[in-house]
């Protein structure tokens with residue numbers, strides 16, 4: 001699902017948006033932090049006739065961090081987010097917020113805000129759209145002005161949302177998601193269609209929501225480059241299954257087998273001994289060591305502890321985009337050969 005600029009009326013999916021009015025992040029009143037909420041996905045599974053969209057998917061989204069939910073088109077991201085938000089029933093598995101499913105939350109709109117698609121009444125002003133939403137959700141109408149200010153749309157608040165640019169619509173959708181001051185924000189492809197200035201604004205805004213205010217932020221994208229500078233952690237899916245979960249640092253360093261680290265030292269043998277003593281696999285070639293399955297930080301720390309001088313320490317992988325491509329190549333979606341569930345099972 002995408003921010004598609006449509007003006008369909010929706011009730012359950014808070015919408016977004018942008019003006020070139022404000023570039024400073026202002027997400028929330030003051031610097032108060034929200035109650036931390038952990039999102040846990042476990043065994044989530046969903047099929048549509050002969051397509052298994054999500055298959056036994058499990059991962060955790062931590063408070064105070066921005067987690068990128070990445071995968072190629074058709075990998076199952078939207079289907080997963082819909083199940084997380086209680087908009088679609090899973091065939092199996094659960095998605096919980098501090099242990100409760102969306103349906104079990106006492107005040108779901110105060111716990112979770114979502115930006116799934118742009119959807120506004122085109123004749124309504126941005127401010128009115130937010131006020132209508134406040135009334136429907138039982139929030140004080142003053143919240144409309146609070147969130148307009150947060151996303152830098154105060155000056156455009158009285159203009160018809162139908163005349164907003166895509167960036168402004170995305171800011172308006174984000175403002176809608178923030179009305180309930182939720183601890184969790186789920187954003188589906190929020191940078192879609194934004195210009196570089198809008199992307200920079202969004203990046204600062206999202207990071208502020210997580211890092212300064214302790215919110216749990218899950219941002220989906222099919223492009224790693226789009227979220228690379230925004231997210232702290234990544235969850236990569238392919239064909240509905242978990243491909244990789246970890247910090248950006250782990251992904252960059254090619255840890256857990258995605259790549260190797262090159263180390264140069266005037267004492268290669270002593271360094272190799274120190275690393276091997278910790279069960280780390282090392283290949284020595286002159287003054288160069290090639291190390292698999294560990295981050296540059298881990299190797300640097302081990303060398304420091306052993307008192308070994310280093311002349312070079314770097315990831316040998318050829319870049320994030322290449323790692324991402326390698327991890328997800330050919331994993332757009334399952335194409336089960338038959339609608340027969342037994343035959344589908346055989347394709348797992």
Ligand SMILES: Nc1ncnc2c1ncn2[C@@H]1O[C@H](COP(=O)(O)OP(=O)(O)OP(=O)(O)O)[C@@H](O)[C@H]1O
Nearest residue numbers: 001048051053072073074075076077078079222333
């Ligand atoms: N309502 C539906 N009916 C049938 N098939 C569906 C439905 N929704 C999703 N699918 C299929 O499930 C698979 C996963 O789709 P999904 O939209 O979740 O992927 P995605 O990762 O969000 O992709 P994109 O980045 O293109 O939005 C795809 O093969 C898609 O065609």
